[in-house]
Amino acid sequence: MKKYRVGILGATGAVGREMLKILEEYDFPLAELRLLASKRSVGKTIEFKGENYSIEEATKTSFKGLDFVLGAASNEIAKAFSEDIVQSGAIFIDNSSAFRMKDTVPLVVPEINGEDVFSNQGIIANPNCSTIIALMAIQAIHKLSLIESMVVSTYQATSGAGAQGPIELRNQMEAICKNESIEPFVFQHQIVENVIPHIGSFLENGYTTEEMKMQNEGRKILHHPTLKVSCTCVRVPVVRSHSISIDLVTEKHLDLNVVKEAISKEKGCRLYDGPMENVYPMPIVTSNQDLVYVGRIRKSLIHENGISLWCSGDQIRKGAATNAVQIMMKLIGLEI
């Protein structure tokens, strides 16, 4: 089997470290693994398959000879290195939002629009984590009937803000137990014993940049330019796994049993819907695995063709690292 030379840009962060786990779990055929981060991380090592790999500082020449670069750094870093990566001949699969809405850049969830990877011109974007989880949950319904609109509320874990997010949550948990004062650094407000309806920056329309991703990225991934989404994104004091409430309206009237059956058969999804037995998706159930769990499926009390549901998924895995590795696998013809 052919082996590939892979670099991770941002290998020390929440997403980068998870990418390493996924490459190991999926036994990805590696000829070389290059771990890149900032100058601060030079001298550190990370273990992969029992071997210690040194972190190298990412520079313009770091990408020479690589087949793929998995991007797990900020928009600024992705923009700073994208030309060097593409010129080196590697394909850049980027987790930041720097290139997601560019016409020349495919934005891909492999189970939904996997074939789009083949139209890349050197860069492929990984969608926003909440967008991936929401679309995975509704994909089966969208195949039964076009989804016209969705009202979405997200409950996003602290690790969605990077490796420092859960550290801030834990520090504040300790501080609150000791009756010490709390000063937020990562989040706008205290996150322990709180929820914060503010992720991203506010736009003129009153929504945030994070909230608009659900509609803008959703339209591109589903090839559905008229999809309407009203989204509220909320940070919650959870370590890992985003949860999402979705009220959607379909073009055709759908039978609820048909909907549940379709979700149960959808690749990458798990129907987890037994409310009478207290069975519904929750972060403690969905963390550290790749499936998006879907439950609380019921008819809307407002719209004739409306369905309400609740889903949870590990946003560092399927919402980021796993999806990026799956894109790479799709490109080289490996089963995802």
Ligand SMILES: NC(=O)c1ccc[n+]([C@@H]2O[C@H](COP(=O)([O-])OP(=O)(O)OC[C@H]3O[C@@H](n4cnc5c(N)ncnc54)[C@H](OP(=O)(O)O)[C@@H]3O)[C@@H](O)[C@H]2O)c1
């Ligand atoms: N966390 C999530 O759930 C999630 C989900 C979907 C998408 N994303 C996106 O994925 C990207 C990474 O997020 P994250 O949560 O993993 O962030 P993170 O934990 O803060 O990690 C950031 C990474 O970027 C590296 N970095 C910083 N400055 C650098 C530089 N000058 N040169 C090279 N590398 C540099 C850091 O290295 P040092 O350790 O050396 O500073 C670290 O490895 C972001 O664009 C984020 O929006 C995150």
